[in-house]
Amino acid sequence: MNEILSATVITGMLNTMFTLATPLLFAALGETFAQKSGVVNLGVDGIMLMSAFAAFYVVLQTTNLWLGLLAAVAVGFGMGLIMSFVSVTMKAEQGVSGIGLQMFGLGMSSLLFKVMVGTVKTVSGFPRLEIPLLSRIPFFGPVFFNSNILVYIAFALVPICWWILERTTIGLMIKAVGQNPAAADSRGINVDLVRYGSVCFGAILAGVAGASISISIVNLFQDNLTAGQGFIAVALVYFGGWTPIGVMFGALLFSVANSFQLWMQVLGVNVPASIANMLPYVLTIVALTVTVYRGRAPAALNRPFLRGEN
Amino acid sequence: MKRGDNDAKEFGIRLLVPTGGVASALFISALFLILLDANPVAAYGAMLRGAVGSTFGLTQTLVKATPLLLVGLGICIAFRARCINIGGRGQMIAGALLATSFALRFGAWPRPVLIATLIIMGFVGGAVWGFLPGFLKARFAVNEILTTIMMNSIALQLMNFLLQGPLMDPAGIEAGTFLAQSARLPEAARLARLVPRTLLHSGIFVSLAMAVVVYVFLWRTTLGYRVRATGLNPHASRYSGINVSIHQALSLTLAGGLAGMAGAIEVMGVHYRLVEEFTSGYGFTGIVAALLGWLHPLGLIPASLFFGGLLIGADTMQRAVQVPSALVNAILGLVVLFVSSSAVWTQQWIRRIRARGEVSS
Secondary structure: OOOOOOHHHHHHHHHHHHHHHHHHHHHHHHHHHHHHOOOOOOOHHHHHHHHHHHHHHHHHHHOOHHHHHHHHHHHHHHHHHHHHHHHHHOOOOHHHHHHHHHHHHHHHHHHHHHHHOOOOOEOOOOOEEEOOOHHHOOOHHHHHOEEEHHHHHHHHHHHHHHHHHHHOHHHHHHHHHHHOHHHHHHOOOOHHHHHHHHHHHHHHHHHHHHHHHHHHHOOEOOOOOOOOHHHHHHHHHHHOOOOHHHHHHHHHHHHHHHHHHHHHHHOOOOOOHHHHHHHHHHHHHHHHHHOHHHOOOOOOOOOOOOOOOO | OOHHHHHHHHHHHHHHHHHHHHHHHHHHHHHHHHHOOOOHHHHHHHHHHHHHOOHHHHHHHHHHHHHHHHHHHHHHHHHHOOOOOOOHHHHHHHHHHHHHHHHHHOOOOOHHHHHHHHHHHHHHHHHHHHHHHHHHHHHHOOOHHHHHHHHHHHHHHHHHHHHOOOOOOHHHHHHOOOOOEOOOOOHHHOOOEOOOOOOOEOHHHHHHHHHHHHHHHHHHOHHHHHHHHHHHOHHHHHHOOOOHHHHHHHHHHHHHHHHHHHHHHHHHHHHOOOEOOOOOOHHHHHHHHHHHOOOOOOOHHHHHHHHHHHHHHHHHHHHHHOOOOOHHHHHHHHHHHHHHHHHHHHHHHHHHHHHHHHHHO
């Protein structure tokens, strides 16, 4: 037990925690925008898979990490356009269409991988970036300031997203559309356009989330690489009460559980892997249940807007 | 305009949505195949041959359709109460786990009693797995889509744990192979095979019977009527004294039960033991089948036959023309996107036709 609590292990565990929180954080911050505008995008997991593959493939071919990230962003945007067309323009039932998008992403990314790559290959992903001076701070330095650049971007996005939502006109429009689309419409806000924008922005972040797995955490692609992390990200938005800060704490809570479990395996603590793997999913259900009373959900969440009918 | 004409027109529209959705999905997937330098005609041809080109293929289509129909029926009941059940896979696993454990312990029971008990055990296992999300939705308004998805992962991990531990085949341990599978079920727990040298088993009759039972339940009983009312208009139902939450929880429990039954039957009829991956995509495919079958128990019968064929055809396609069977998931996803996109517009279309009919008559 002493070994588990030694300083190196704890710093290692916390460092892993921030890394593992990154994909969840990107995806959940993006989903916050979509949901604030009234659209539940359940296809996040499918978007992550498609983008993860795109980033991986581009890096495999060009070894250019930024080009890979760009590919992930482009694919995320494309998938976001599909989702917004289906759920905003065509007014589809969002739960069902999101599952459709997820299935499409799951199948298509696997198909593309098998045809275009075929065997397991690894790439060299974003390296650790020690921040001068800051990384020398005892404890905090090795925990946080010795991660790859996507980790820094993800956590920097938390205040930025908060600022956009709470302090800008765009944020106000997004919230108005999610709260009362008819009123927003009568004030001259283009409801559909705002929803398209929010969903696509969310999908771009989901794309980055996918890339953060395939070209910075595991540095490879395989079938169902995300293992449902996209769905956990959607759950985190509920858990975080539709605020970027809440979402961040949610992502950290999940990744600390995951990181703890990984380090237990590294240290050879005898817990069956499958039981430990259950933890994040059980935690999601518990988290969804205990946070449900917060009741800050956008009023028009999940409701397509038809002028004159709502 | 005559009434009959309108009914025919309406039926036509209702038929157009699923066929059009499937055709569009196949078309878009074909474009992807061309981009990937694969021949879509050869791929789809292999698929068709695999599904209906031989007696064995045909029986395999029926074998796949059997669990699909059951899972789809459950999803249908849930949908009717406005609950989206993504948990088919986990519920199948829960049902199969319970039925398998029971069969391995009580294999000496007389065959008819044992088989009936095992199917009920499957129902119970799945129902428990569906009840939890249903209860959380009813009591705490927790989103059932997310909880059913999480329950899938939990069931999967639970099965992995049991198959690598307490339920692992003792023969495999003795031989040193340590395969993650249970011991073979006793003879008395196996469903009869209908055609020699095929996997077609009598479970298909259970599926078909359940389709009729679900139809009668939803359209001929008060409880079923309440379930449907809950979904059609929750507010009106509440005012007329129907407890919406309880009926939604009930619908998810029943959905789980039917999927659990599918899990038990798949183990008893096809594999004769619990193996990893025995669910092979039935959970998701069941959703698509339910959507395409108009969320109607009888519409589900042709829909699950179609998707059963698609699943089998995909295996043949992978073997014959080396196009990965993952293509099927992409096709299924596209079908869902098309069908869910067209729902609102076809409803308006049908409403207009009905309105016109009423004016002229």
